[in-house]
Amino acid sequence: MATCWLVLTATLPTNPSGLRVRVWRALKATGAGTLREGVYVLPEHAPSAKSLWELERTIGEAGADAHMLVVQARDEAQEQSFRALFDRSELYAEFLQTVKETRKTIKKSSEGDLHKGLRALEVQLQALQSNDFFPGKDGQKAADALAALRREVELHLSPDEPGPTKAAIAPRAIAEYQARTWATRKRPWVDRLGTAWLVQRFIDRKPTFAWLSDPKRCPKTALGYDFDGATFTHVGDKVTFEVVAESFGLLNDPALKRLAGLVHYIDTGGIPVDEAPGFEMLIRGLQAQHADDDALLAAALPAFDAYYAALQVPHDQ
Structure with missing residues (x-):
């Protein structure tokens, strides 16, 4: 099924710079891809799509020029070129490397530092997944790696920590x-x-x-x-x-x-x-x-x- 794409075109004044900075930050938060300066793309199914629509209105209310188009790629090649703007494989690779480095520190880190590190990785992965509009094996691999790290930390801090079972949860009175x-x-x-x-x-x-x-x-x-x-x-x-x-x-x-x-x-x-x-x-x-x-x-x-x-x-x- 072809993706519906939001394409935002915006012409922003050079001065004052405040609007440009505000728009840039908002665009970064949506995870939109950049086709070229002033042209930004986002899949319509992205959770941040509403924010892109709001950004169009914000730019217009500031007196600048902005237009939102809802389009489909003209062919498979263009579809893939659009999707390539949202390739998160390098970010997931960096995340996996961080998990690998964290694993090396388990035995010499304090309990507090280990929990703090896990929390930071949770937030990092959550942010990655929220902007991964075409999730695949990379995202699952990252989630599995974090789960394995958490289990390794648990076993280090508490060797008798239970492992999960696959049993059905029976109703009880x-x-x-x-x-x-x-x-x-x-x-x-x-x-x-x-x-x-x-x-x-x-x-x-x-x-x-x-x-x-x-x-x-x-x-x-x-x-x-x-x-x-x-x-x-x-x-x-x-x-x-x-x-x-x-x-x-x-x-x-x-x-x-x-x-x-x-x-x-x-x-x-x-x-x-x-x-x-x-x-x-x-x-x-x-x-x-x-x-x-x-x-x-x-x-x-x-x-x-x-x-x-x-x-x-x-x-x-």
Whole structure:
């Protein structure tokens, strides 16, 4: 199917330079390709297409000349020449090289630096993908490389971090999970703390939590979570919090679903969440304050309560 193309032509005055600078920055943000000076191309299906239309209006309102054309390439050769303007292969190659260099530093970097590096790579890949209007193997290869790096970092920092399974997420009845012992790995991080909060606030009215030095020795009567072979653990790209929430039919709650997104991003990356750096720092601070895991959970519960409450407040308030 032939692509519909937006072609923006603009004639901008040399002086004052403010309009030219503003237009240049806006064009760069849309990811538009340049045919020649003053002629810019963008596929109509690009998420930034609306911004290009707005730019045409902005230029006109500033008293300069701008016209938007909606066209199709006249033949396959022209179609390919247009698409070539959006070849992101070199950018993906640079990204893969950065991932490769980061991998070399894992053993000598601090935990904080490793997490910071992963966050930077997440943002970089997100920006690349948002302007990759004809995604292909390069984008998938970059995403796979970042996922592999994240897993390598997780195993370095926490050798018993669970690997994802392909099992189906079975529906469960809350009434059958009362006054149970929920067991997970000691020194819980965001996913384990968040899951404990989820259990205590929405599932089990009288839970007991056990912190395991060796997950392989999890008591048979306990419900294990967030380790290999546990009752609840990572499934596909879902972290344990999401698996437990889905199992008990809790993700119809919009605020809870957004909280699940926060936990997912901090634990394994993915779609960035603005509040993630601050919330992650808060949990690290609580870990530093509390060597006892029961005390850590008790301190973390109000943090999750507050964030969940904030997500329930309408945006216009």
